[in-house]
Amino acid sequence: MEFYRALPEIFILGMACLILMVDTFIKQRRLVLTYTLTQLTLIAVFILSLMQFNTQTYIGFHGTFIRDHFTTLLELVIYLTTFVVFLFSRDYILDRTNLGRGEYYVLGLFSMLGMMVLVAAHSLITIYLGLELLSLPLYAMVAMKRDDGRATEAAMKYFVMGALASGMLLYGMSLIFGATHSIDLAQIAQMITTHHAQMPILMLGLVFLIAGIAFKLGVVPFHMWLPDVYTGAPTSVVLFVSTAPKIAAFAMAVRLLVEMLPTLHMQWQPLLILLAILSMGLGNFLAIAQTNIKRMLAYSGIAHIGYMLLGLIAGTQVGYSSALFYMIAYVFMALAAFSMLILLSRKGFECEQISDLQGLNTRSPWLALMMLFIMFSMAGIPPFIGFFAKLSVLEALINVHLVWLAVVAMVFAIVGVFYYLRVVKVMYFEKPEVDDLIDWGLDRRVILSTNAMALLFFGVFPSGLYALCQYAFLGWHF
């Protein structure tokens, strides 16, 4: 039973090792075997997790592992994004020297395993383990373009900042362990409710925990690494860094704050409010000043995480599920946006500046339309999913009478509209400077179109996804 519940994790571990061996010992042209095997693994693990979807909450391995609806749903989203990431990476890495190696997929899989451990973690040790397993392969992936100065710098920054964040988190965890004498999330929560914890130490630990979480999510003032990593790393790696790990970091935040410290909601709420306002404000304002689209999307991501935090701040069942909804919506928007950049890049040309999108409507009306969907969705204009994501977090806020915060959030959303519109402007209102064909395979065409259309579809019919997000928190005690 224990092993069945953890089967997806075990399966990925096994397959990642196997693929590493295959990649090392079998000679292949253009990594066909490694790639196919990786994608098949993802499909298989998707099915394995899906089989566990409708089961009771299960806590095993001496309380270190949990499988509930939340775990399974987040795992499914992670598989889906990773699948798309690999699909878009394939040609991208093969066309670029030093990138086209099998380690790319293996590192990706190991990082994904870290995310899975993180979303299924039920003790402080597992959380830390998952986090490190998630981060280490990512550092290597960012640095894969060894001869590129910017990439190396980005990797260095990412590593140093990430290590600092892990240190903070670990320090916070040790303080909490000191205060409660337990590493099991449920037991810690129990100890605090029954007033067996030492409050001052606990508070200190909480502050460090939040700093660590903020680092991983990329929230102001712990966001410095994010724009540099996004600009420096190869776009396919950015596609990965900006999507799946965010889901895992969200899971970490929920596990630590909502599951472990629900009774301290009044204490962590003001901290998160501060972080959220700073992120929304700084992210949106700095994004306006960017001419590099990857950097712009980095700042826009910071702002989006700020909006997601609003759901956690509300501190209700509705709030948590709306935060999850926001997170999923954001991940799919970021996925679509960065895959678009990959699609527009080709050998010897990286689509990095906003001006590189100039006149896209003339070059390819369909791609321009898809990018229009993505941008309006990110701006939060109905009928796209980004609007409903904003709607649900704001609604949660207003339900707990934080109307002023909702107004602040909307004001920053207005600021945000400007730079998304600028991208649309460049695509539609300006003439293209280059007029070469955009080369793209059928698989990428279908996936990108599906992804962008999904932003519209789930905007027009958001209720299913929203119900799923509520389902994820079914049976939780707040």
Added chain:
Amino acid sequence: MFAHTILSLMIWIPVIGGLFVMATGGDHNATTARWIAVITALIVMFLCIPLYTMFDTSNGLMQFKEYLPWIPSLDINYALGADGISVPMVILTNFTSLIVILAAVKAIKKSVSQYMAAFLIMQGLMNGVFCATDALLFYVFWEGSLIPMYLCIGVWGGKNRSYAAMKFFVYTFVGSALMFVALLYLRLHAGSFEITKFYTLHMSMTIQVLIFLAFFAAFAVKVPMWPFHTWLPDAHTEAPAGGSVVLAALMLKMGIYGFIRFSMPIVPNANQSLDWLMIVLGLFAIVYVAYLAIAQTDMKRLIAYSSIAHMGFAVLGCFLVYSIIGMTGNYQDAYLSFEGAVVQMISHAFGSGAMFLGVGVLYDQMHSRTIKDYSGVASKMPVFAAFFMLFAMSNVGLPGTSGFVGEFMIILSAFRAHFWIAFFAASTLVLGAGYTLWLVKRVFFGPVVAGSGVEKLVDITLNEKLVFSLLAIGVLWIGLYPEWLLRLLHTSVNHILTISLQSRL
């Protein structure tokens, strides 16, 4: 059965038609795109006939109701309905869209399919704005309609188009963002997004004023009221002729409609205590903006300023009701003023929309909007000049044209409120005549200057004659037989006014 699907059909036929048009692709399929667009617009126009005949004028509540749960977990429903204020707006939307699409058949040569698609989708979304009875659904349509308009200005507009498009979008979004928070707040207290539930809420004065300000931000920008109007002259000037028509004839009306549907009945006390502000801003629009119009050298800019002045009239008509009741206590007078505002909102569409289209015709041949470049157009384009004169007269408010009815009702009732209000309001008759007739004089009459390009002008084609005839029929019909329109309004206007005059502290 039909009565419970007709509104949905009016929203979704244009949207789906628009998607089909878009699917025809590039300009090699332009003819197909034009045909699909015209047929779609015609179908929806024909649907207006049952809408008008089936409407029960003795019932002031929502009719043609539709209800489907949309997002149950957030309690948002797909709820539609139309009362006597919505029905004329819907008919107007479909009529104007048909006109714009007919006019575009010949005039637009670049990215035809995208142009037609933008207008069809906009038509559907605007029908949704006027029919939604769920506040969030209203908001979705309201914001959604910005996207096609933004693209329309930016892609087919003039030289300064991206600036104008951006300004249009950001201005309107700033306003509606705050309304969005207000709607969420109202939902918390009403327990649902149903607009009629909002009408029963009792709130303290402070809350009412805050909500009023949020609505004010959204609607005053959209109307637009002085001093939030600066986006409009830019948007109008840069937009293609069709875009200007839709902006003037429909989009501005969404602001007045918002005041009537949301602001006044939901927070009546705040409206009552701040009516002086609205009246002053309305008068400012009527007098000051009219002077601005006189000074314009660009035809489209001039008509844009005249639109702002006319919309000031509609706002004035709405908010006079409180002081009329306060001064005389006579409900009938207040009613006259309020209905005048609704009529003004509808009738203005014909005159100004037609004038924008007219400027578009001139621009296509001369590529200039500057008044100075023209002189003596009437001698080269007699038919066009006759049409334009009629529309100009409607803009002035000549009896017998659509422009007269609403203005007359409002000025008449303004005397009940205060002499000076009526005095300034009535000055529009002089100022409006001033700038409109002066425009007509400079453009159409006078000698034809050799080498100015006017001598090469060709009179309007059959297609344009058709379009202008349709508009002329509208102008005269409402002007000569307003009962056709008023019979729809009476009961519903009465209903909304009664709610708006309640005290709900």
